[in-house]
């Protein structure tokens with residue numbers, strides 16, 4: 562029988578977190594730390610990032626023509642349906658997309674045209690790679706990938722020379738058209754060739770991460786979640802909080818979702834299985850749809866989906882999905898066994914502690930002594946207003 566516990570977040574948790582993160586300066590030069598990520602929409606005095614859009618941390622989308630770069634960006638961040646991407650025109654200039662107004666995680670995505678020769682001498686690659694957090698290189702797995710691998714090697718080595726802190730992510734894309742065996746074989750082959758090429762060019766210290774993706778299922782959201790997570794300095798703190806919440810509330814799996822994009826910005830330390838992730842994504846869709854249909858709107862612009870929103874769905878296999886809003890942009894979605902749902906009061910109480918703890922994590926970042934305008938990795942650009950500020954009891 563499970564013993565219920567009221568959640569207590571140890572005070573040292575926040576102290577040690579702050580100590581770990583303090584004082585790593587960003588000196589603004591190429592090759593130093595990537596700019597820190599901001600969270601939530603900025604307003605008035607806090608509008609630091611939007612005042613200089615080019616200062617935002619950025620994720621670059623590169624790869625050969627028609628590999629699927631624009632489709633990925635449109636499907637993940639603009640709710641385009643995968644079938645509509647068939648009609649996308651080829652990108653012929655760098656498209657900068659600000660992911661900030663509706664989403665918790667703030668950054669820019671730069672979509673590069675496939676045909677661009679960015680090793681042209683007129684190309685300012687110090688500027689492009691200098692403030693870059695992650696570089697996603699998209700390879701079309703349904704096509705011959707030898708040319709793509711050559712371009713990958715060129716791109717990665719060039720970018721690494723300018724900024725060794727970039728996270729390199731390879732999306733082996735369009736795998737929906739491949740059988741399971743062929744998928745695995747392609748991944749193994751691409752991994753092997755890409756690492757061999759790097760070793761041959763004397764860059765064995767560069768680490769590439771590989772993801773099998775398709776816009777026709779949730780794999781693209783999962784892969785993007787992992788890319789974004791690597792760039793969130795608060796990740797270990799968030800994971801720890803989720804672990805504590807799970808242990809004390811008999812929750813089996815929990816995700817902290819950015820509601821708009823449905824990428825999860827953190828999960829507990831148990832492995833993620835795609836089915837659970839898909840279920841949680843679908844739950845968010847259901848809750849948002851129901852909120853918009855039946856949500857009471859007092860003002861014209863107020864969203865029906867707010868920090869008061871919550872939902873509990875019982876599945877016919879004895880599992881329960883439980884969603885609670887953390888703030889306007891973040892939702893906690895948990896999976897637990899139906900028997901463990903008896904004491905929902907404790908889960909709700911623990912959730913309030915969890916929400917308050919999250920608020921404190923981001924407040925600490927907000928109180929960093931270094932001016933946010935310096936954009937140091939230890940001085941995040943955070944809007945405290947974005948975090949739910951109601952004191953829970």
Ligand SMILES: Nc1nc2c(ncn2[C@@H]2O[C@H](COP(=O)(O)OP(=O)(O)OP(=O)(O)O)[C@@H](O)[C@H]2O)c(=O)[nH]1
Nearest residue numbers: 627628629630631632646647651652675735775776
């Ligand atoms: N089967 C399949 N097709 C995809 C996938 N992603 C994109 N596509 C298709 O690939 C084609 C090219 O997609 P784009 O997003 O325009 O490719 P791009 O890399 O931006 O192309 P450029 O702008 O020319 O560099 C479109 O017809 C998409 O529908 C996928 O996951 N699976």
